[in-house]
Amino acid sequence: MRAAFTIAQRDFRGFLGTPVGWIAACILFLVSGLLFSIVTSQMLTRGEAVDPVADIMGSLIGFLNYINIFVVPIFTMRVMTEELAQGTFRLHAAAPITSGEIIGGKFLGVMFYFTVICALLLVYPLFAAVFAEPDFKVLSSGFLGMLLNIAAIAAIGLFVSSLTQNAVISYLGTVFFIILLLFSGYRTGVPEWYQRAVNLLELGTEFSRGIMKTSSIAIYVAIVAGFLFLSRLVLETKRWRV
Amino acid sequence: MIEVKDLVKLYGERKVLHGLNFSVGVGRVCGFLGPNGAGKSTTMDILAGLLGPSDGTAKVCGLDVVTQTREVKEIVGYLPDNPPLYKEMTVVDFVTFVAKLRKISSADRKAAVDRVMTDCDVTDVASRLIGNLSKGYRQRVALCSALVHQPKVLILDEPTEGLDPNQIVLIRGLIRKLAKDRTVILSSHILSEVQATCDDVIIINQGQIAAQSSLADTGSSKPSLLYSFSDKPENALKWFKERTFVSKAEVFADRQNCLMIDFKDDFYGDAKTANLAQVNNQLMQQGFGLAFVQEHRTGLESLFFNAIKNQNSFEGAQQ
Numbered sequence: 001m002r003a004a005f006t007i008a009q010r011d012f013r014g015f016l017g018t019p020v021g022w023i024a025a026c027i028l029f030l031v032s033g034l035l036f037s038i039v040t041s042q043m044l045t046r047g048e049a050v051d052p053v054a055d056i057m058g059s060l061i062g063f064l065n066y067i068n069i070f071v072v073p074i075f076t077m078r079v080m081t082e083e084l085a086q087g088t089f090r091l092h093a094a095a096p097i098t099s100g101e102i103i104g105g106k107f108l109g110v111m112f113y114f115t116v117i118c119a120l121l122l123v124y125p126l127f128a129a130v131f132a133e134p135d136f137k138v139l140s141s142g143f144l145g146m147l148l149n150i151a152a153i154a155a156i157g158l159f160v161s162s163l164t165q166n167a168v169i170s171y172l173g174t175v176f177f178i179i180l181l182l183f184s185g186y187r188t189g190v191p192e193w194y195q196r197a198v199n200l201l202e203l204g205t206e207f208s209r210g211i212m213k214t215s216s217i218a219i220y221v222a223i224v225a226g227f228l229f230l231s232r233l234v235l236e237t238k239r240w241r242v
Numbered sequence: 243m244i245e246v247k248d249l250v251k252l253y254g255e256r257k258v259l260h261g262l263n264f265s266v267g268v269g270r271v272c273g274f275l276g277p278n279g280a281g282k283s284t285t286m287d288i289l290a291g292l293l294g295p296s297d298g299t300a301k302v303c304g305l306d307v308v309t310q311t312r313e314v315k316e317i318v319g320y321l322p323d324n325p326p327l328y329k330e331m332t333v334v335d336f337v338t339f340v341a342k343l344r345k346i347s348s349a350d351r352k353a354a355v356d357r358v359m360t361d362c363d364v365t366d367v368a369s370r371l372i373g374n375l376s377k378g379y380r381q382r383v384a385l386c387s388a389l390v391h392q393p394k395v396l397i398l399d400e401p402t403e404g405l406d407p408n409q410i411v412l413i414r415g416l417i418r419k420l421a422k423d424r425t426v427i428l429s430s431h432i433l434s435e436v437q438a439t440c441d442d443v444i445i446i447n448q449g450q451i452a453a454q455s456s457l458a459d460t461g462s463s464k465p466s467l468l469y470s471f472s473d474k475p476e477n478a479l480k481w482f483k484e485r486t487f488v489s490k491a492e493v494f495a496d497r498q499n500c501l502m503i504d505f506k507d508d509f510y511g512d513a514k515t516a517n518l519a520q521v522n523n524q525l526m527q528q529g530f531g532l533a534f535v536q537e538h539r540t541g542l543e544s545l546f547f548n549a550i551k552n553q554n555s556f557e558g559a560q561q
Contacts, residue, residue, distance in 0.1 A: 006342040010328070017330035091326040091387065093292050095343040096315040239294040 003097040007105025011079050012112040020078060021113065024071050028117055031067055035060055036124050053134045053142075057125055058208045061142045064121075065149050065204035068114075072150055073174035075113065076157030079106045080231075081170035084162070099235040103158060103228055110154045111147075118143055118150075138210035145207020148220040149200055153178060155227035162234040197222075243268045243425045244289065244395065248298035251284050251449075258284050260449040261298065266442065271421045273440035274429035275546060281449040282429040283323055286397050289427070290320035302395055319393030323400045323429075325384030329373030333364055336372060337386045344391040358390045362416065378409035385416070396420060398428040402435055414439050433543050445546055453545055465537040467518075471499045472531035481528060487517070494538075502538060 015021030039056050083089040092102045122143075125134045157174040164170050178200075184190065185198040196202075197219045206216060244266040251259040259281050266272040274282045287293040288300055291311040300307045305314045328336055337355045346354050359365050362382045367375060372383060381401065388396065401417065402410045417426060417439050430436050436443050437457065445453040471478060475493070482491035482503055490504040509517050525532050 003343060003345065006339065010331075010339050014328060014330055086326075087322060087324040088326040088328060090292060090320075090322050091340065092343065094290055094315060094318075094320045094322075095340075096312045096345065097343060098312075239292065 001101070001104075003095075003101040004104035004108060007092070007102065008108035008112055011106060011109025015075065015078075015109075015113050020074060024074060025117060025120075028064070028067065028071060029120070032060055032064060032121060032124070035063055051132075051135075053125065053128075053138045054209065056128065057134070057139060057142055058205075060124065061146050061208040062201070062205050065146060065201055068146070068150055068153060069178050070175060072110065072114070072153040073157045073160075073171050073178075075110045076106075076154055076161045076174060077167055077170040079109060080158055080161030081164055081167050085165040085167070093238075099232045102235060103162075103232045106158055107151075107154055107224075107228060110158075111151060114150045114154075115147065118147060135210070138208075141210045141212050142208035144212070145204045148207070148217070149204045152200055152220055152223045152227075155224040155231075156181075159227045159231040159234070162231045243270075243303060244272075244427065245301045246285075246289075246298070247300075249285065249288065249295050249300055250297035251281070251288065251293070252296040258449050259295075262446075262449075262451055264444055264451060264454060266425055266427060268425055269421065269423065270442055271417065271426045271428065271440045272442045272444060273436035274427065274444055274446055275433065275436050276429075276431065276446035276452075278431055280446045282431075282446055283399055285446070286320070286399050286427065286429060287322075289395075290318050290397050291315045292320070316391070317394045319388035319391065319396045321384055321388040321396075321398045321401060323403065325380060326387070327372050327380055327384055330371065332369050332371055333375070333383050333386075334359070334368040336383065337390055340387040341390045346391060354390055354392075358386045361389065361419075362386045363412070378405050378412070381405060381409070381413065382416075385413075389420070394424050396424055396426045398426065400429055400431075402430070402432075410435075433546055443545075453548075455545065467503050467505075468494055468497070468536050468538045469501045469503060469525070470497065470533045470535070471501075472533050473499060475499055475501050475530065478525070478528070478530040478532075481525075481530070485521075499533075 036056065039059050043055060080089075083092075125136075125139050128134050153174075156178055160174040160177055161170045164173065181198050182200065185195045196215075203216050203219065206213070244264075246262050246264050249259050249262040250257070262281075262285060274285065276282050284293065288295050288307060289302060291307050291314045294308060302314050303317055305317070307314050328339075331339070334355065337359060338351065341351045341355055356365075359368060362385050364379060364382050364386060367379055372380060375383065385398075385401070388398070398417070402413050405413065414435075417428065420426060428436075428439065440457055442456050443454070444451055469475070469478065479491055479493065479501055482488050482501065487506050487509045488503060489506045490502075492502055494500040494502040505517075522532070522535065
């Protein structure tokens with residue numbers, strides 16, 4: 001387990017040592033900042049009574065959940081596909097650590113980064129707190145939903161990235177995989193539980209309204225565990241495949 | 243120390259290793275020599291536990307690479323041909339990271355990192371980014387990462403590839419120093435490289451061992467002599483053939499006006515130089531126009547080319 005933290009720590013510092021981490025942070029902050037000001041000013045000009053959490057943060061988190069489908073795969077691509085292509089993966093493969101520790105470390109590294117980003121996004125509700133009284137319980141539920149969403153995307157991303165050494169295939173593959181997963185829920189005739197389980201955006205919205213269901217958390221845990229397990233299998237069998 | 247038996251590796255339908263057999267003892271530097279695509283890197287990947295063999299066994303220090311992979315990885319230091327380096331890290335951070343991956347306890351870590359960085363002579367660039375270093379330094383940093391856990395077995399895949407002559411000499415010296423108390427396997431497709439650093443040589447071609455020998459044998463103690471003349475040496479050839487102490491005299495085809503002479507065994511020995519001086523004096527008196535004399539050793543080069551040539555013709559005959 002120590003090895004996983006070592007890898008996570010290195011990857012996290014790696015994100016900040018290369019432009020990728022900063023550019024992604026810029027995009028996320030720029031988008032969320034614009035959205036925050038647009039939503040706030042629109043609501044104020046309409047003269048509606050504004051609930052800083054449900055209205056402003058709700059739409060902000062909803063939008064970020066959507067954007068993250070395109071941002072998180074950049075990071076999973078970097079930590080898996082690029083390492084496989086550049087040969088740095090061999091550093092891990094030659095060390096006496098398990099595939100589980102490698103995958104766990106890569107996953108945690110991505111999560112560290114986005115946890116920091118999410119923590120910095122708290123600036124908006126804190127700003128809102130100057131003028132109103134945001135409900136921090138609902139707020140933390142929304143952030144938890146966003147983190148769970150990121151975790152699910154990261155796990156799927158790691159799985160797709162471990163299959164290829166081509167960065168473009170890895171990135172597009174992850175994005176399309178997630179989009180297909182989302183769309184597959186809208187097909188007629190699919191069971192209701194499936195509809196609910198694959199609609200990550202809807203689940204995220206639920207969280208941002210303060211609805212924390214055990215079943216929703218279970219869905220996320222299942223997705224993360226399932227795809228991390230699959231990625232571990234891919235790494236484990238790399239020795240025997242060609 | 244390293245024992246390989248009937249090692250086979252298939253990449254899909256393609257057979258890359260056709261049943262390798264060899265062993266390397268403690269404290270030896272063993273050179274893998276072979277043309278590109280011969281199976282050197284595949285063999286090394288298997289020994290380092292990165293690849294699984296399709297058939298056969300490989301043991302490192304008595305540990306099987308398939309069933310005891312983790313233990314094998316603990317005692318092996320591996321430098322792949324494309325050195326795995328994080329370019330955005332500083333040298334000291336990178337080596338420390340590898341030390342952590344290798345599970346060196348935090349109490350010993352700093353000492354281990356310092357020691358290996360001194361050994362590989364990279365202390366002067368410790369706080370620089372790896373991406374900004376020259377190729378020679380990068381190679382040495384990669385070597386640090388292979389050595390930080392003090393492995394008993396060191397596997398180096400083309401360690402001097404792409405370095406300048408100065409850096410090659412440095413790396414060679416380092417490998418010799420490291421070999422004192424561990425087993426080293428290094429691969430190369432450069433003959434002089436192996437000649438300069440290794441005790442044993444294994445020549446691999448098309449997934450098979452084409453030849454295997456100790457380098458002490460290849461440099462024979464009874465060298466042939468090459469006599470170069472200013473003119474066509476027919477008379478000299480005739481003269482040599484008449485001497486009783488000459489076992490073989492023939493025209494040396496690779497060079498103009500040159501003869502290759504082998505002497506009989508009793509010619510060598512303690513009186514070798516005196517005997518040679520006498521022959522040269524006689525040659526001078528004959529007035530053949532001798533230009534110069536030099537020793538000709540049947541070295542690694544001929545071993546290499548013969549081995550590869552023999553094998554190719556053998557396979558041609560089979561088909």
